[in-house]
Amino acid sequence: MKQQEEKSFGVFKPTGHVVISFPTAAQAAAAAGSLSSLGVMPGDVQAYTDREMLAQIDHDMKHASALASVGQELNLVKAHRALAERGYHWLVVRVDDDAHARTVADSARRDGAERAQRYGRFIIEELIPAPTRQAQVAESPDRGLDAQTHSGEEAERATRREVSGNAPR
Numbered sequence: 412m413k414q415q416e417e418k419s420f421g422v423f424k425p426t427g428h429v430v431i432s433f434p435t436a437a438q439a440a441a442a443a444g445s446l447s448s449l450g451v452m453p454g455d456v457q458a459y460t461d462r463e464m465l466a467q468i469d470h471d472m473k474h475a476s477a478l479a480s481v482g483q484e485l486n487l488v489k490a491h492r493a494l495a496e497r498g499y500h501w502l503v504v505r506v507d508d509d510a511h512a513r514t515v516a517d518s519a520r521r522d523g524a525e526r527a528q529r530y531g532r533f534i535i536e537e538l539i540p541a542p543t544r545q546a547q548v549a550e551s552p553d554r555g556l557d558a559q560t561h562s563g564e565e566a567e568r569a570t571r572r573e574v575s576g577n578a579p580r
Contacts, residue, residue, distance in 0.1 A: 429512050429538065430487075431502045431519045431527040432494050436460065438523035439500040445518050446504060455505040464495040487528065487535065494526075513538060 433439040443456055459467065468488055491501075502519065506512040506529065516527035516538035527538040 425503055426530050426532055427505060429504045429506050429515050429519075429527050429529050430491075431504065431516070431524045432491070432499050433501070433519075433522070433524050434497075434499055435523070436500045439502055442502055442519045442522035442524060445522055446502070446515060449514065449518055451504060451515065457503045459501040459503065461495045461498045461500060464491060464499075464501055468492045468495065490526075499525075512536075 431439075431442065433442065439458060443458060446456060447453065468491060471488055504515050506515055509529075512529040516524070516529075519527055520539050524539060529536045529538055
């Protein structure tokens with residue numbers, strides 16, 4: 412398991428970073444190369460395989476405070492689990508500001524990223540809109556994140572990608 416210093420109530424919250432998910436390891440590697448060409452330093456990018464993310468999630472769930480369920484951090488951990496179980500990979504990229512975060516997310520999207528969340532001190536912002544016509548509804552600790560699917564589950568979003576012929580490898 413990789414050690415992350417940034418935690419909130421015992422769960423992963425890398426403030427000042429963008430957390431990006433990719434269906435395949437090859438897409439994550441390509442995106443890391445693209446970020447390098449944008450001037451992002453190698454020390455500012457941390458890669459996670461599906462198994463590493465699952466280990467991080469298991470650790471976080473074991474050590475999460477009851478307060479973690481108040482915000483969306485725990486819901487993001489659950490959404491990341493749904494993707495990791497389907498073989499997704501991640502890049503966690505340190506960013507300087509909002510413009511830098513958007514540049515990183517746009518570059519990653521071109522390399523196949525499906526999700527990119529900027530972790531701020533008080534909010535976590537989704538930088539890649541869902542490719543759906545489904546209207547976004549309120550998110551809450553009880554409802555979880557709005558994956559903008561009929562079921563409201565992140566797993567459905569990943570499954571739709573698999574059905575459309577772009578299965579994670």
